[in-house]
Amino acid sequence: MKITRRRLLMALSIGSGAFAATLASIPIVGFFFSPMLRKFPAVWRDVGSLDQFPVGATVQINLVTSGGLPWDGPAQRVGAWLRRDDEQNFTVYSATCTHLGCPVRWISSAELFMCPCHGGVYYKNGDVAAGPPPQPLQQFPVRVQQGQVQVQWKPLEVNYAKADSPCKGCPGSFVTPDRIQAPPEDA
Template sequence: MEEGCSTPVGTRRSFFVKATMLISSIIGFSLAVPIVGYMVSPALKRQPKGWISVAKIEDIPANEPTVLDYSMTVKDGWQNSQSTKGIWAVKRDDGQIRVYSPICPHLGCGYRWENQDRLFKCPCHGSVYDMEGTVKAGPAPRPLDTLPSKVENGNLLVMYQEFKSGLPEKVEL
């Protein structure tokens, strides 16, 4: 080989190999994104909301917070499964009913009704609410979250929703 005429063949070859790999990766990625999006999108779609009958109103005692099963079909991608939430219903003396989400608005724990104190209490950080859902103690930033409800033909119908925790206002997820 003449001095001064050497060709950096290895360097040029490795450049083309790397460039080819980069271009192939870009093409592969640009094809993969829409395919993955198409496959995953059913799982990410929000569930349609609907009214579900949870109890006969005559079966809900007045002034005794009552936990009711809200059973719904959850579409998880291409599979349907049953999910049950324990929602709280409070019937007043005048027959008005309020329904509360079972999720504490502080950081999302489940709370319970303590009958001897006549208060809802959350075991996680000590938030306390009265029967109206008003915060009486603890770090909860807002009252208990009410769920849309209505009475039809003697049945209590509820629409389940979830809200962001830790905020002073109700923001639906």
């Protein structure tokens, strides 16, 4: 096959166009993948003074994320549950269910954390009581500094159950095969 001037110029044009497109796409690809590579430092956040939290009470708190950007707004706040165990000891649990990431709520009359989405139930110490959650609630480190309760925030260790699983027959799930009803047949 003979290389003509037309074929040479066409190959050079296509090659230089592909090279320019590759160079132009590097920042775009970097923009989409940079959040996965970005590391957030663990930071201590004030959540209130000692006298705000009665001994034995579990209250909801909001933590500001360490990687918050000025335009994040409410998205930079994450929920957590703080329990004052005694005069100087606190325990903080994530408000995120370990099953699929739904928010959990504290039911004080039952002393349980409940996930309304798939029936996940946690004891007051964060251990799984029932439902499909594979792990206990994540805990955050807590300290008291100069009369202020501080919680160390760091990104959650995301280890949710497979999202493509409909939870039918998950161990301990309320959605078990014997409870699934077939849709009514059309007459």
